Amino acid sequence: MATVTFVPQCVAEKICGEFGFTISIMPPGELANINGDYGRLHFDDTETPCPGLVMFDTTMASKAIGWAEINVDDGGSLLVHCEAGISRSAAVAQWLADNMGYELVMHPDGIGTTQFYNRHVYRTLDAANGNNMAAWYAEQEMKYRMMT
Structure with missing residues (x-):
């Protein structure tokens, strides 16, 4: 069975070689010392729109789901990390386990613990996967509001 775990960046840099694939949630310009196959996403740890912050969206969610689909077919192990390993990476890992x-x-x-996972990230993964159209419509409304 395929497994997923999540950790802070400092731990991921030490153990990433033990996993088939790593989803790295990092700001542009910052380089983690990640060995092996990995995909990189950048979004801030926020659940509501805020000027200057990057919200997780369905495009990013689709990338993460695509990477996970390839890995799960191989029965491999997946590592998800963000800076603290508490909210963003926990949401991705929990969603992959649930879905x-x-x-x-x-x-x-x-x-x-996944107790503190980012609810927006989880709902957006649902929307990208077609599980929750309400979340998709909420994302579209948020984008519209930010444009006006």
Whole structure:
């Protein structure tokens, strides 16, 4: 069975070689010392729009889902990391466990709970996967408001 875990960036840099694929949530310009196959996303840890912050959107969610689909077919292990390993990466890992057949494994060097996962990230993954059209419409409304 495919597994997914999430950790802070400092831990990911030490253990990434142990995983089949890593989803790295990092700002542009910052380089993590990640070995092996990885995909990179950039978004801020926010659940509501805020000027100057990058919101997680369905385009990013579709990329993460695509990477996870390839990995789960191989029965591989997936590592998700962000700076703190508490909110954004926890949301992605929890969603993959709930919706794509991954087993969520808490890494001993991680926070050890998904209690604080980012609800916006989880709902947006749902919207990108077609599970929750209400979340998709909310995202469209938010984009419209930011444009006007």
